[in-house]
Amino acid sequence: MDLKKMNNHYDIIITGGGCAGLSLAYKISKQQKLNNLKVLIIEKEEKKKNDRTWCFWTTENLVFNEVISKSWGKLQFSSGYFDKTFDIKPFQYHKIEAKDFYPFVKGEISKNKNNHLLQDTVHSIDCENGIYQVKTGQKTYTSKLVFNSILDIKNLKSSLKKNQTLLNQHFKGWKIKTENICFDSNSFQMFDFDIPQNKEVRFVYILPESSTKALIEFTIFSKKPLIDNEYDHFLKKYISKKLNIDSYIVEEVEKGEIPMTDFKFRRIEKNGVHNIGIKGGMSKASSGYTFYNIQKDSSKIAESLCLNKILNPYQVERYTIPERFRIYDSMILDIMENKGEYISKVFSTLFQKNSIHKILKFLNNKTSFLEDLKIMSSVPSYPFIKAFLKKKLL
Ligand SMILES: Cc1cc2nc3c(=O)[nH]c(=O)nc-3n(C[C@H](O)[C@H](O)[C@H](O)COP(=O)(O)OP(=O)(O)OC[C@H]3O[C@@H](n4cnc5c(N)ncnc54)[C@H](O)[C@@H]3O)c2cc1C
Incomplete structure (x- = not known):
């Protein structure tokens, strides 16, 4: 035949x-x-819905330049312990809808x-x-x-080994348009951990498109998603109390879940x-x-x-992701699952003690082993050692 x-x-x-x-x-x-x-x-x-906003950072020219709708050269980090805006050039943080x-x-x-x-x-x-x-x-x-x-998420859940973790990254975001100038469109907020952590990993992610438009996303790493109006309630409060914005309209909503395992x-x-x-x-x-x-x-x-x-x-x-980075991720996942509120401190120290370029390289799995050791020695090691031993990672 x-x-x-x-x-x-x-x-x-x-x-x-x-x-x-x-x-x-x-x-x-x-x-x-x-x-x-x-x-x-x-x-x-049909794939006609605007069901995802993809962001990534790179120094390279990527093939999908035609559909990059916004790029930022500055990154904001906030946690209450440490707040700073970093210049990330030559990196650019790109957005594709x-x-x-x-x-x-x-x-x-x-x-x-x-x-x-x-x-x-x-x-x-x-x-x-x-x-x-x-x-x-x-x-x-x-x-x-x-x-x-x-x-197949059900299949994934049933295939997990005892020492493997599956967390759910769940989020809801509002793309808002404000009456007054409220945002710096040159910088995006990668993490605002300065919100109640509820023994989980919780942060707000903000992508300003212009001085009056931004996507504000409430993100949680935990086992289960919230009920829908809990995200809405939080977003409303954050926008009015933290960002001091009273007059705005919600133009679009993004809701999603990503398995973290x-x-x-x-x-x-x-x-x-x-x-x-x-x-x-x-x-x-x-x-x-x-x-x-x-x-x-x-x-x-x-x-x-x-x-x-x-x-x-x-x-x-x-x-893509070399084995040693999978081991680091596995340790972080364990801390996220069992001591989620600790992550904002780990990230604060990471951002405080290392150059932003090294951090972005590290988070993209591109640092050398020597650079990894320097970065890891800058954050408290005890929870990582505990996670390493518990998960029997070698
Ligand atoms: C809302 C959201 C925002 C995200 N933002 C980012 C980001 O900013 N940066 C980043 O790096 N990552 C992000 N991610 C994570 C990741 O990049 C995306 O999930 C990405 O779409 C994964 O690509 P994929 O092809 O593996 O899965 P998908 O894009 O989900 O593609 C799988 C496809 O399979 C189809 N399908 C499922 N079952 C069947 C079936 N039985 N028959 C035929 N088709 C089927 C689905 O409809 C889907 O289109 C985001 C994820 C979500 C959900």
Whole structure:
């Protein structure tokens, strides 16, 4: 049977057309050598909502420059113990909104007639004699290569080992427009820990778009989300009491959850399916930052496909989150889970005693081991040693 002649057969199938699925399809479509490949992306949603605001910091020029809607060169940190605004240049903190990202990327992908975007729900992915069968409600599609970004949280919970942690980063944000000038649009607030911690990790994150517009997000790292009006109640109080803003309208709402875990996601499943995105371990366990790693990963996958190669999990770790950073994240997660209120002190010391450039490099998993040691010796070590021993990390 000539698979190529079957109209439901593709060279590559990408399941889940969110950030990772679309990024990978985009990077493949930008490689001339891969232009003849038939690529199918299966996504269950229409992807028209502004369901995410992605931010990341870098000194590099990234491919999605076209959809970066705002960049900041200054970062604010507040905790009550330590408050400072840092100049982060040559880094820039960039913002991309889903409402710009999805149509732009889909438009670029659709320029190549070999790419097909299908709105359907994937029910199963099976492999027989080296051929994958991806079943949706309607049809079965086949391919020799599948990249999967569909994460099943229930499955993740039941697969956790005893010494692994799963926290939920849950947040709700209001994009507000104020009557008067209220914000410095050159700097964003990465953390305002100066709010009641409730034995958890709680902070406010502020992205000012202009002097009268900002996204203000109440973020918690804990086991369970709050009920909806608890976020609203907090945001209302924070905006009036802390920011002293009385006159404003809420233009948009962003609500989300990100799993934060030291679970070892498999890059390659036993049946050979390649996992990408959060499912492929691209999320930093202690912060939930994922976008930057997804971009690195999808570029590298497309480059390796040009060379007819498949990256092994160790190569992937090296350019995304090397093993030692996974160990640090695992310790921080344990402290977040068991002594959440302590995190604001750890971060205050971190920001107080180290250069901002080193911190941003460290949080992006880019520092050398020697730099890591210097950074780690600047914060109280006891809770980290305790977490290290408890989790039996080596
Ligand atoms: C609100 C929000 C804000 C975030 N902000 C940031 C940020 O500022 N910086 C950062 O680095 N990270 C951020 N993240 C984390 C991370 O970057 C995003 O979650 C990112 O979208 C992860 O990409 P992904 O492809 O793994 O998952 P997704 O983007 O969620 O893509 C998975 C896709 O699979 C689809 N799908 C699920 N089940 C099926 C099925 N059965 N069949 C077909 N399709 C299916 C889903 O509809 C979804 O589109 C944020 C996350 C959220 C939720």
